[in-house]
Amino acid sequence: MASDLFCTDLVRRFGDHTAVDRVSLDVPAGTFFSILGPSGCGKTTLLRLLAGFDRPDSGEIQIRGARMNDVPPNKRPVNMVFQHLALFPTMSVGDNIGYGLRRKKVPAAERTRKIARVLEQVGLPGLEDRNPQQLSGGQRQRVALARCLVLEPTLLLLDEPLGALDLKLREQMKVELKHLQKAFGTTFVYITHDQSEAMVMSDQVAVMRQGRFDQVAAPETLYRDPATPFVAGFVGDNNRLSGDVISVDGDLARLRLQSGEEVTGRIAGEGIAAGRRADLFIRPESLVMNGAVPDGYSRMQATVTTTLFDGANSRIEAGVADQTIFARLPQDGSVSNLSPDSAIQLGWDPQRATVFAGERV
Amino acid sequence: MDSQPRTILTRTGALAAFLTAAVFSTSTLAEELRLITWGGYAPDDVVAQFEKETGIDVKITLSNNEDMISKLRATGGAGFDLAQPSQDRIIGVQRQFNIYQPIDLGKIDTDQIQPSMLKATEKSTSLNGKQYGVPAVWGTSGLIVNKDVADTVTDYTDLCDDAVAGKVSYRLKRPTLIGFAFALGEDPFAAYDDKDKYQSILAKVEDKLIDCKANVKTYWTGGDQLLALMRTGEVKAAMAWDAGGWKLHGENPDISFVAPKSGALGWIDTFALPRRSENVDAAYKWINFVMQPEIAAKITNQSGNFTASKGADEFVKADLRDAYRQSFDEKALNNIKWYPPVPPGLEAMEGQVLDRVQAAN
């Protein structure tokens, strides 16, 4: 597959601070690519480099093989959906969408046709004459998308456009964005700090931290096989247990926790050897409890602190020495009688747990 | 430590004194003289001396003929206790707006005033057998000329000579009309009561002024503006007041005030009592005070204009007296054209001429 966006070693510094630090990326045509990271990780700066509002200090940006470094934003085959959408308040919906077409000197009749069609595609037929202020949040979102998609860009950049919506609408728009991307076949580069948005919509996700990519992979790989402790902690809920490595056996490592418990997990990072500090990550849903723990599972004793009921997401909070651990509470009635302070046995398949070298000494 | 209470005491004392003064000044409000006059006619030292000798507070408003009339007209002759209009601007205005009250010569020390001027003013300011003005200060309009062009400019109409093109300024006001009329060989004063004759004279003057317009750098509107124009040499010849010319002569001997061949235009500023004057006694006190030769000389030194006070000349500054003598020999003095009272309706005719001159290209 040909790549629509190809960047090598992009660097952007602001004074002493390196906002984007040797980032390389390769986005295949027609895919949904997300950049996920906490605020301040440099993802917005990266997006602005791609859009052309900012210039990299070094490195190269190529779109469909053409070098873009010195191309101004209005000449790039790239459009952007802004965080607050930036719909032109002095223009109607139709004029907002037609703005870019007029810049391309599309004749009036064809323009009207294209506007009508794109509005239909985003599910807002016949709203050309409305003011953007008269629309709901979700409708404005679609207008902002339509305004870019009507220009048929090679690349569509989206800067956390769902951030301003309420939870329910956000869930709905996530799915819709994914569908629209498939329907238009345009390459999307989407930045967000919300891992759930990234996971749901993306073909590929890049996890960004302090100006660099920690891991670039499909959502499931990120989830199952995080490359760094940061990814393990940032993508999805995860429990972290710190301890000392006591033995290494093939791809498995055995750790002794502060409480004296011994647990096992799969080695995922470098530098794991007996006697070293290490962190074991195990997801709440990978934990099984009490009688349900099969043979061959790593197991440990904990004390229930409290039960958090949230439908399918219900969890228990338990303590192991001074560490806190969350476990998903099955709602099939298999586990009951978990009053606070009661003892509980937790177990997991060692292949489901990941072990990284400890960050702190 | 010690100074603190004393300061407070002093302050209290000052406050008490202030309050007492405030109370006193309210109770002695009647002893106030509100004078509306020309700049320079009431110098600070003269006012201070008067206040000291009589205990009367003098409040001065600076003005000119038109402004004085407008202010008194607006209030029906109230707001001021003493005014100083020119003698030719009293009867017409009085007849039309009734803003003055007759003056009682019995209360004025007429021995201090030059008899000829007293007589002239009596003639020109009497209406229905009552006299409304006594002479105070007199002066002339003529030409202020730089040495470079002194040979060219000896009369008003010489301002239109090609040799001084672009180096000339005068006002677009009635004295200019009168001066040009005399220079054109007419006698406008004699035609004051013959409207048709006056109109024909004005027509001649209008043609001349329109012709002359190309020569004019700008029509000056304020005394300071004219002085600046002459000082910088931007203007070499102008029609203006004698006092301004003498002032410039003091700064730069190359600039002199010249009595034009067809005669300088003489005016006399008077004392007149507004109809609703609230302190007539104080007004008479002021008149008798400033007409004392030594005081009158102070006014002359300040304003550059001579007063109607008898014997004031010997107290006037020597250089001012010299400049005066240089400008006026015996013949020039006898050739001064004194303004007779302006009959009503004349100003409207003149106004139209002035408008047309301004509008002409």
Place this chain on the structure above:
Amino acid sequence: MRSSASKLSLCLLMTPFVLWIVLLVLLPHLQMLRVSFHVRESWDTVTLGLEQYQNFFSESYYWRTFVRTGVMSLFTTFLTLVIAFPIAWYIARLARGRAKGFLFLACLIPFWASELVRTYGWMILLRESGLFSTWLQALGLADGPVEMLYNDAAVIIGLVYNGLLFMVVPLVTTLDGMDKNLVEAGYDLGGNHWTVLREIIVPWAMPGVVSGCIVVFMLTLGSYLTPILMGGKDSAWFTEQIFTQFITRFNWEQGAALGVLLLVLSSVIVWLGLRVTGQNLRKVMG
């Protein structure tokens, strides 16, 4: 109870404003309107009539000055807008922190001096023996003294200078509230500098543009000192006519009529301006 108390306090709060409007604005203008219909028959008899207004139309000097003043004021307003826009843009969008305050102050400083002083300042610069003329000669660009004062261009320079602050302030206020992403979106969707300015920035700034223009136009139309002092021998200004009628000719009736006409002219032009730009007064002044 409570509502009557709040009504009372509202009345008390409104009283000074109402008094001000009625006594100092409404009454004098009504009086002026009345005087403008007076015709003086002799010294002390007056009848009503339209003679003053007839004079205005029959005496070409009046209406020519009137039209001239209107046209020059419009041009001055336009020029002020063109000059003020980049300044306002810079202050609102590009300057940061202390520089912003400083620039705003720099616009304000000339207004600590009176109009007279400001005008004299320009006269010192522009006059034949003034600074600009001296510089031009020193640089060899002119052979002799150059007179830049006493013409219409000088008047317009003075008027633009007087109006600049009143244009910059409303523009800065509106431009300040503009999302910077709007401009970026304008470029992102293919616009160049000119189209972004025309299609996005100017429409956004329109309320500020119109309110600035109204204020500057009114100020210019009603200004007196600057046209008198800086204008040439042909540079008549309508306010000068009104002054002359009231003060030097003692012709209050004619002066009042001219004053009423000036008021009508400014109202009509402001109304037209609002109509043409599709703004309304509430939006522009709010």
